[in-house]
Amino acid sequence: MEQLLVPVMCKVDKIIDETPDIRTYRLKMNDPAKMESFGWMPGQFVEFSLLGHGECTFCISSSSTRQGYFDCSIKRAGIVTADIHSQLEEGMDVGIRGPYGNWFPVDDIKGKNLLFVGGGIGLAPLRSLIQYCIDNRSDYKDFTILYGARTSSDMCYKEEIEEWKKNPSLKVILTIDKPEETWKENVGVVPKILEEVVKPGTENTKVITCGPPIMIKYTLVSLDKLGFAPKDVITTLEMKMQCGLGKCGRCNIGSTYVCKDGPVFTYEQLKSLPDEF
């Protein structure tokens, strides 16, 4: 038996409906001892299998500072994710392999101002880091979270965002693409709000961004305009992966294995890769 490819069984403890097509699955390992020793860093991912349907790659969207469970936020996008949404219920078993990949440089960003820029489901990996940083609040300076979605109902983690808003040590800015009647916050795409409303200073600041490719593309342009150095912009890549072990060859970009050397990269590192992602 190829031990590397065999998952550990976990139970779905709770399913949270985030948006019409995104759900968060809270998981606990069947073996409590394994759950206790299961450690991960923000930005790492797991291979999640609904046995008989297939295996998918998802980042862990909660922080290991909150023990006893871990979350995977899953957007219905393809065959397996559709099966997960329609067939996976609370109390059922799923297989988990991991955690794999590198993580956000939590030590390098100590003592810095943090600016999180997220779009849609892209908030999932950031949430893990945000929770981690909130739980180690004294290690970090100013906190700004800019989060955008297409519509107000497409926003993930609504309850948690309300909590963040109440937290005096966090600055939360929300935006949606088009105006809605009951919406009182910003309207406009993320890069525009970043330039016009947030107007972040570059001094001692690290930007952590994740979102749909088109948002990332223009956010990087805006950050460049605002004067951020590419080494201060950190993002996490999404690529087709299957093994997560640096073997199956899917996630190669040049000689880089996204599943081993990534998924977290600085913009500076991304610039040195062949343009194939």
Add this chain to the structure above:
Amino acid sequence: MNVFLVETDKTGLQKFYEEIIGKFETYAPVEKFGKYDYKRISKLDECDPDSPIETTMSIKPLFFPKTAKVMKFKEDNTGTTISETDEDSLTGKRIILGVKHCDARGLQVLDQVYNWDYIDTDYQKRRGNTVIISTRCDKAGTQCFCTSLDYDVEKSDAHDIRIVNGLDGKIYIQAVTQKGEGFVKENISQQSAVGSQQSLEEIKKHYKSFEASFRLKMDYKEVNEKLQKLFDSPEFETVSSNCIGCNTCAFICPTCHCFKITDEKIKDTGVRYKSYDSCNNGYFTLMAGGHNPRPVKYRRWRQRALHKFVYYKERFGMNLCVGCGHCAISCPVNISIFDVVNQVAKV
């Protein structure tokens, strides 16, 4: 390189073969309809260790099976349980006869990717249990270019034992690795080791014309350096236009190692498989939601060519092509990786 040599002749070699075939699980090239493939054998006359042409498939499947069961699973009302598959335990000692030097080198290349960071234990076990006995080629096949690449065929240590011809019908059994030396000493009794220097000179004389028999030759260093800067070359479109995307080249290649993981479930029991896949498949990098970083054929060929001749070398220090020519021989539209990289690098 180890130079433990045993001198013998044709009948002595046959005796050696017969003896070890009787003792161990043996694989060797077996002829069928004029083509050769590695099969399990129990008698020497079933196979031809000196097969004159390359086998259709490399020896890769003996280490990295075309389809392997990863595990079984069963669902009931308490949940899902995972169990071991009833595959072989991988503990029996195996030998492979008549391996070509290029095929053996392919394993050395695969070792790099399977043994970095996470270690593939099944592959490791199969490697550890297998003694590779190669046969030295007398001359090159039409698609061979092993002498043009980044390894020295003469000094290869990819096999454990190699069979080489000397002058006047002499045959040498040369142990190359420690494992090979142990194996020879254990399984050959009648002959004793010979002084090596003179014999090595004789071997050189016998293979004098080997280098000259190659139709295909290239300057590896130059091609590698040029390709590093040719990611945006429009030539990739030209060289790949004939490809029908059948993936034969990847499946029979001694070094291609991409795989996929799939589940099969009937009612409440199922099996997870690991099987061959290829970067030439359109869906290889297709993500849920529709984004595909390599949506068109020339980009997939660019990945294939550059992975073989640039990326793998950069990452693991070895070229991901061993110059065996398997792919060119079996390709239904006559695409050869040799032509591809040379045509791109030429412009």
